[in-house]
Amino acid sequence: MDHFFKPKLFTLLKTGISKKQFSSDIMAGIVVGIVALPLAIAFAVASGVSPEKGIITAIVAGFLISLLGGSRVQIGGPTGAFIIIVYGIVEKYGIDGLIISTVLAGFILIAFGLLKLGILLKYFPRPLIVGFTSGIALVIFSTQIKDALGLEINKVPSGFIEKWELYFSNVHTINVYALIITIVTILISIYSAKLTRKIPGSFIAIILVTFVVQITDLPVTNIESFFGEIPNKFEFVIPSIDIQTLSKYFAPALTIALLGGIESLLSAVVSDGMIGGNHRSNTELIAQGIANIVTPFFGGIPATGAIARTATNVKNGGRTPIAGIAHALTLLLIMLFFGKWAKLIPMSVLAGILIVVAYNMSEWRSFRSILNGSYFDIIVLITTFLLTVLVDLTIAIEVGVVLSALLFMRRMANISENVPAELDQDLLDDYSRIPKAISVYEISGPFFFASAKEYTEVLKKIGFKSKVLVIRMRYVPFIDSTGIHNFKEVIKTLKGSGVNVVLSGVQPSVYACLNKSEIVHLIDKANMFDTFEHAINHAKTMLETEDMAIN
DSSP states (O other): OTTTOOOHHHHHHHHOOOHHHHHHHHHHHHHHHHHHHHHHHHHHHHTTSOHHHHHHHHHHHHHHHHHHOSOSSOOEEOOGGGHHHHHHHHHHHHHHHHHHHHHHHHHHHHHHHHTTGGGGGGGSOHHHHHHHHHHHHHHHHHHTHHHHHTOOOSOOOSSHHHHHHHHHHTGGGOOHHHHHHHHHHHHHHHHGGGTOSSSOHHHHHHHHHHHHHHHHTOSOOBHHHHHOSOOOSOOOOOOOOOGGGGGGGHHHHHHHHHHHHHHHHHHHHHHHHHHTOOOOHHHHHHHHHHHHHHGGGGTOOOOEEOHHHHHHHHHTTOOSTHHHHHHHHHHHHHHHHHGGGGGGSBHHHHHHHHHHHHHHHSOHHHHHHHHTSOHHHHHHHHHHHHHHHHTOHHHHHHHHHHHHHHHHHHHHHHSOSOOOHHHHTOOOOOOTTSOTTEEEEEEESOBOTTTHHHHHHHHHHHHTTOSEEEEEEEEOOOBOHHHHHHHHHHHHHHHHTTOEEEEEOOOHHHHHHHHHTTHHHHHOGGGEESSHHHHHHHHHHHHHHHHHHHO
């Protein structure tokens, strides 16, 4: 088990955490706890469950994910990605069905970790991830229109098109006060950062707007209208389980496990880039699994690593799992002493917060950049996006993965096996006479979603040991959007560390992709050469120039 499961916290406690870092982690945890409060409430309400379930999830799952996880800075809790899944499960199977599905998902996640499948999640291509993330964002936005406009609708249908048909047919019931509250909440959430970065805009909006609504007694619905009193205590819940019907929960459980696994590891990868660390993917999956097994019994909902809250943790100085534990304890204290006041929060405030969350999730810049890429990536992006919005997230992921594999095979079949003659003549392969300050790495084969992570990790490892890194690309027939994204990030990292990057033998079709994505501009066209010999001569000149500048 040790080999599969090595929580970061225990490793760091063995090596020691300084008092200064400990206090930084506590402060970061308090800030993240305040950030998490309005989001936890909003995610729970939007998922069709009572608000305290979101807070309980952030407390219990947040604590367990930090205690047992494989990342230094991961913050766990309910996330926007789960809204449509949880809503659908509650509607179809009820709360008991949600508990059973979440616990099963926990066991599936533990199995993923024990089977070392953490590494396989890199095979999800970028267009697929951007497609379903953008789709989820649009669905979240569409679920908030009723509360954002204060429409008088008793029950909103689950179908995307049916929702909008109902909204348009009830547009005459708009509550102007609710609309103004939604707009004010959005503006505070976005622009409060100009005044203070310590207190999140969503938290300021909830406190300020709820206070104003109470004083002025505006005619808008609040949490109490839908859920009544909010308990400020934990209750142990055991669902009624019928073993014969257990199999029907496997499909929703697999959806929760897949999405939870993907999102938690994406969050861990993003945070690795921010702190220059390395997470343990299989340990992270096992910790996520344990959290999802335990949390539902306390009344919680599915949990995973939250990218925005993890980034907030890093930006506020969090560097160890102590910060995540402090975030959970902060939320516990808020729930125990101030939870009863949460019932006064207007629904339109939560709608405003979730509209901002949906916008931030949408990844519209990435969506637009992929639309400017190859039609193979565009097909995966649009298909996954439309299936997420109009059909079902599980189907979207399944179809996206199969489609990516089929299109990759189609792409490979289109590539001529004949390497251009001028590349075959580029055979200066004796690197022994090259100065030690110059490193060479050759990428052979397509730079695509399944190979991008390895290539970029090796490029970083080699690049950091040198002053100039020459990357040979003569045998790269194509680069997809995942490759472009990873390549761009690693070049930025190397350049930020003072390493010069030189490219050699880039094929015309690959050059066109690099040019369109502004990588040519990032590297500088003067550092790109047709032959390896010219690239090495240029690298030597760069070294000499640098040495002269130092002397």
